[in-house]
Amino acid sequence: MHDLLDDYAQSNALRDTNTRLKLALGLGAIIFCVSSVSPVAPIFVAVSMGLITIMIAKIPARFYSKLLLIPISFAFFSTVVVAFMHGTGNPLFSVDVFGFDLAIREDGANLALLLISRTIGGMCSLFFIALTTPMIEIFSVLKTLHIPDSVIELSMMIYRYIFVFLDQAAMIHSAQVMRLGDSGLKNSLNAFAMLSSVLFLRSWEQGERLIVAMDARCYSGKLDLTNQAAKAEPRAILAAAAYLAAIAAIAVLTRNIQML
Amino acid sequence: MTTILETQDLGYYYGDGTVALENVNVKLEEGRKVALVGPNGAGKSTLMLMFNGILQPKAGSVLFRGQPLNYDASSLRSIRRAVGMVFQNSDDQLFAPTVYQDVAFGPANLGYSAEKVKRYVTYALAYVGLSGYERRPPHHLSGGEKKRVAIAGILAMEPEVMILDEPTSNLDPATSEEIMEMLEELNLGGKTLIISTHDVDLAYRWADEVILMKDGGVLRRGSGPEVFGDSELIKEARLKLPIVVDLYQELAGRGLVDGPKPPRNILELCDTLEQGCKGRAPSSSTAEPIEPGKIYICNVDELEAPQIIAILEKIQPSCKGAMGTSAKVMAEGAGIALDFTYGVIDKCILKALIGKSSLIMTSGGMVDHAQNRIRDYCRESGAVIEAVRLSDGAN
Numbered sequence: 135m136h137d138l139l140d141d142y143a144q145s146n147a148l149r150d151t152n153t154r155l156k157l158a159l160g161l162g163a164i165i166f167c168v169s170s171v172s173p174v175a176p177i178f179v180a181v182s183m184g185l186i187t188i189m190i191a192k193i194p195a196r197f198y199s200k201l202l203l204i205p206i207s208f209a210f211f212s213t214v215v216v217a218f219m220h221g222t223g224n225p226l227f228s229v230d231v232f233g234f235d236l237a238i239r240e241d242g243a244n245l246a247l248l249l250i251s252r253t254i255g256g257m258c259s260l261f262f263i264a265l266t267t268p269m270i271e272i273f274s275v276l277k278t279l280h281i282p283d284s285v286i287e288l289s290m291m292i293y294r295y296i297f298v299f300l301d302q303a304a305m306i307h308s309a310q311v312m313r314l315g316d317s318g319l320k321n322s323l324n325a326f327a328m329l330s331s332v333l334f335l336r337s338w339e340q341g342e343r344l345i346v347a348m349d350a351r352c353y354s355g356k357l358d359l360t361n362q363a364a365k366a367e368p369r370a371i372l373a374a375a376a377y378l379a380a381i382a383a384i385a386v387l388t389r390n391i392q393m394l
Numbered sequence: 395m396t397t398i399l400e401t402q403d404l405g406y407y408y409g410d411g412t413v414a415l416e417n418v419n420v421k422l423e424e425g426r427k428v429a430l431v432g433p434n435g436a437g438k439s440t441l442m443l444m445f446n447g448i449l450q451p452k453a454g455s456v457l458f459r460g461q462p463l464n465y466d467a468s469s470l471r472s473i474r475r476a477v478g479m480v481f482q483n484s485d486d487q488l489f490a491p492t493v494y495q496d497v498a499f500g501p502a503n504l505g506y507s508a509e510k511v512k513r514y515v516t517y518a519l520a521y522v523g524l525s526g527y528e529r530r531p532p533h534h535l536s537g538g539e540k541k542r543v544a545i546a547g548i549l550a551m552e553p554e555v556m557i558l559d560e561p562t563s564n565l566d567p568a569t570s571e572e573i574m575e576m577l578e579e580l581n582l583g584g585k586t587l588i589i590s591t592h593d594v595d596l597a598y599r600w601a602d603e604v605i606l607m608k609d610g611g612v613l614r615r616g617s618g619p620e621v622f623g624d625s626e627l628i629k630e631a632r633l634k635l636p637i638v639v640d641l642y643q644e645l646a647g648r649g650l651v652d653g654p655k656p657p658r659n660i661l662e663l664c665d666t667l668e669q670g671c672k673g674r675a676p677s678s679s680t681a682e683p684i685e686p687g688k689i690y691i692c693n694v695d696e697l698e699a700p701q702i703i704a705i706l707e708k709i710q711p712s713c714k715g716a717m718g719t720s721a722k723v724m725a726e727g728a729g730i731a732l733d734f735t736y737g738v739i740d741k742c743i744l745k746a747l748i749g750k751s752s753l754i755m756t757s758g759g760m761v762d763h764a765q766n767r768i769r770d771y772c773r774e775s776g777a778v779i780e781a782v783r784l785s786d787g788a789n
Contacts, residue, residue, distance in 0.1 A: 144534060270491045270531065294491045297533035343486045346448055350479050351500040351551065352471050357490065 139201075140297075143268045147192040152366035153271040159374045160263035166381045167255035172392070173248045175385035176255030182377070183258035191266045201261060202254075209253040217246035244392050269293050287357045295340065303333055395423040398459060398555060398586055399445055399477070405453030406440055406610075414440040415610045418454070422588065422603075424554075427581050429597035430590040431621075432607035433632040438590040439482075441607070442557050445588070446477040475504065478553035482560040484540035485532070493519070493535070493543050494528035500551040518546040522576065523719040538569035545576070555586040562593060571736035572722075574600055579718050582759050598622050598636035599659055606631055619655045638663050645670075661740045664747075665775055686777060687712070687751035689742050691764050692784040694721045695757045699728035705784060706730065706753065713745055717756040717764065725755055739767045746779045 223240030315325035715734030
């Protein structure tokens with residue numbers, strides 16, 4: 135068993151909450167985050183979404199923080215560049231590198247702060263969706279939004295077989311490591327090339343077996359997509375609406391606040 | 395008995411000329427349990443793929459209920475509905491992202507209404523003991539659960555014949571036995587079953603008819619004892635003797651037992667051995683004869699869990715067994731610890747013979763099956779075992 139996002143999506147405490155509501159909450163928060171002009175609202179979203187995910191959906195904090203570390207590290211390095219490259223105003227910090235004056239100015243610092251808070255707020259909202267909503271539920275919402283059946287069916291098959299190939303890739307990798315396939319750069323590169331080519335061939339074979347399996351059960355172009363999601367409780371709808379309204383209010387009220 | 399599937403001079407060759415099957419003539423009767431056994435590459439899987447038209451024969455023909463198969467789209471649909479196939483690797487078969495969708499795949503493609511599809515899926519999942527698993531994705535299931543879902547997916551199409559390619563490969567022994575018991579239950583419900591296997595013990599014990607294959611041809615057909623009684627033939631087919639037969643032959647070699655046919659199972663082996671010993675050493679029979687225990691049979695369709703627990707407290711059986719999925723689900727729900735979950739009737743007879751009483755929980759047609767099995771045993775062996783059928787209000 136791998137420690138996958140998908141495992142938590144299947145087993146979290148908000149698993150059975152209405153999918154549309156969860157999507158609306160997550161997407162709404164993202165939209166407010168990216169449209170807010172001050173970093174206050176995105177920071178509020180990041181903190182509250184984090185708390186919702188950990189306290190209400192009961193995702194282990196350790197796993198969640200590790201997950202968050204990936205986008206944070208990306209965001210950090212890119213905003214550092216933005217902070218140095220951008221803007222006018224009083225220099226807050228400057229350093230002389232071989233005659234170049236490298237400085238972080240007020241404008242740049244504010245922009246960097248806004249960027250990083252938007253990124254983290256957005257990521258927290260996205261993780262909220264990813265960690266509480268199984269893919270399959272999202273597919274059934276897409277179906278009601280009249281996305282073509284063939285697109286959805288294809289995505290569902292792709293989703294299903296990701297896990298089959300993930301297992302196969304893990305097994306091939308173990309088989310390589312067991313025979314020291316990872317000793318040295320040259321060996322690892324070689325092993326990786328073999329893994330990729332074998333996986334490609336296997337997926338091809340798997341595709342052929344899939345056709346046989348579907349034919350054996352009288353395939354005539356139908357994959358049942360019954361929407362089995364629970365109805366949204368009025369209380370949950372109210373809570374989500376109040377939360378989104380709060381973000382909107384914070385975003386509007388703090389539009390003139392600059393952090394620095 | 396009517397013939398349900400038949401092959402006539404069936405042949406199949408791969409593109410490079412390798413012969414997979416040649417001159418295969420078999421007749422399978424309705425309502426039987428058939429095992430195809432043979433070494434790797436004997437053509438078992440190829441033959442199975444021909445029974446529901448996935449492979450088209452290069453020579454000869456396959457007949458379903460006396461009619462040769464046609465290979466146009468609508469004929470294939472009807473044959474594939476009538477002859478369902480469970481693949482060896484469940485991941486090949488479970489392609490939908492949730493259990494519900496996978497089981498619903500067949501019925502949906504047969505054009506049933508959404509409501510009818512739901513009814514069939516609910517029934518099939520309950521049958522294999524996986525109610526409540528509807529929304530799980532297949533990659534979150536154990537090997538045994540995947541196999542059950544694969545079987546449910548076929549069951550939901552109501553086939554007359556079910557073909558299972560190596561149904562117990564990669565499963566732990568207890569799970570294998572439970573899957574085989576479920577197949578037994580299906581067979582009692584009237585389905586014709588065909589399995590392929592390398593497990594000679596399983597084929598010997600389970601199958602009404604064994605078809606021994608080698609190099610794309612049929613070496614021998616017959617009942618388990620007929621096929622596995624011939625050790626030379628078994629050696630030629632690169633198999634081994636079932637442990638019961640092997641033991642019996644060695645005992646017979648030492649003159650401890652004799653008889654024309656090897657025993658079918660442990661129960662028969664014990665009886666043969668006991669008779670042999672008694673004839674040889676009369677002194678041992680001077681001991682007080684054991685009073686056989688009773689076997690209580692209760693129908694879980696008729697009794698609620700609290701009633702069964704009350705009965706258990708009253709009769710205090712030394713062992714408890716459950717046969718069939720619904721009985722097992724109920725026992726688990728009621729917190730009843732089971733001693734036997736497979737081979738239940740034989741185990742209970744064995745216990746009864748050493749003076750212990752037991753309770754069998756089961757349902758539907760298997761109640762009669764259990765009673766008949768015990769009665770047949772008593773008639774053949776001369777033992778007197780009382781089978782008590784418990785129903786509401788009795789005792």
